[in-house]
Amino acid sequence: MATLPLDILGLAAHRDDAEQTCGGTLLKMAQRGYRTGILDLTQGEMGTRGTADDRAREAAEAARILQASWRAALDIPDGRVENTWDNRLKVARVIRETRPRVLILPYWKGRHPDHYTASILGYEACFLAGLGKLDLGAAPHRPFKIIYATLYYDVRPTFIVDISDQFETRFQSLMAYKSQYQDQAAGSELFPAQAEIRARVEAMARHYGLLAGVTYGEPFLQKEIGLVEDLTLIPVASI
Ligand SMILES: [Zn+2]
Numbered sequence: 001m002a003t004l005p006l007d008i009l010g011l012a013a014h015r016d017d018a019e020q021t022c023g024g025t026l027l028k029m030a031q032r033g034y035r036t037g038i039l040d041l042t043q044g045e046m047g048t049r050g051t052a053d054d055r056a057r058e059a060a061e062a063a064r065i066l067q068a069s070w071r072a073a074l075d076i077p078d079g080r081v082e083n084t085w086d087n088r089l090k091v092a093r094v095i096r097e098t099r100p101r102v103l104i105l106p107y108w109k110g111r112h113p114d115h116y117t118a119s120i121l122g123y124e125a126c127f128l129a130g131l132g133k134l135d136l137g138a139a140p141h142r143p144f145k146i147i148y149a150t151l152y153y154d155v156r157p158t159f160i161v162d163i164s165d166q167f168e169t170r171f172q173s174l175m176a177y178k179s180q181y182q183d184q185a186a187g188s189e190l191f192p193a194q195a196e197i198r199a200r201v202e203a204m205a206r207h208y209g210l211l212a213g214v215t216y217g218e219p220f221l222q223k224e225i226g227l228v229e230d231l232t233l234i235p236v237a238s239i
Pocket residue numbers: 013014017112115
């Protein structure tokens with residue numbers, strides 16, 4: 001595939017998770033000329049609204065809006081993301097095929113078991129993907145950097161990506177999931193109306209933007225320490 005290897009891959013449990021947690025960042029990187037991709041572990045067959053086919057079409061449209069060069073969904077059962085050997089191999093194969101320098105994983109704690117399991121599964125798959133003696137049909141590869149998208153969990157991020165210029169487009173990518181987000185009767189007890197979603201998404205982006213002194217932000221956490229070359233270039237005002 002001409003779009004491979006990727007510079008940045010976002011891995012998420014469900015279609016629309018990447019749009020919600022790191023979509024602005026993926027778009028920003030694509031606008032800078034990097035090749036970005038999204039791997040969804042599941043296909044959304046357990047969703048209250050729409051079918052897996054609806055969600056596949058919507059995911060493709062969302063990827064187009066975010067200017068992602070690559071998107072795929074594995075066949076791990078929706079609502080049953082488990083950190084098994086087979087699933088680790090499936091993800092490791094994708095890591096080797098797409099060869100990202102940076103991998104975005106969900107944060108490793110959360111309300112939805114699929115989300116935190118996807119985090120551990122993704123990390124362990126990266127480890128496997130680098131093992132030279134593991135034959136998966138593509139050359140070994142590990143991402144240089146793994147960062148965690150923390151939007152779904154109340155934890156202090158270690159850095160924010162300024163998505164002020166990407167916020168509106170990122171919101172449009174979420175609205176591409178028409179079967180999920182358009183005002184309609186089916187499952188209306190579960191799903192807030194579009195205006196409510198907009199208010200919620202904007203409040204979160206504002207909150208994280210405020211932490212970094214910008215309008216809209218997306219939160220991330222890295223396990224490693226930060227490295228600084230020039231003290232005068234450290235962003236975010238202290239006082
Ligand atoms: Zn999800």
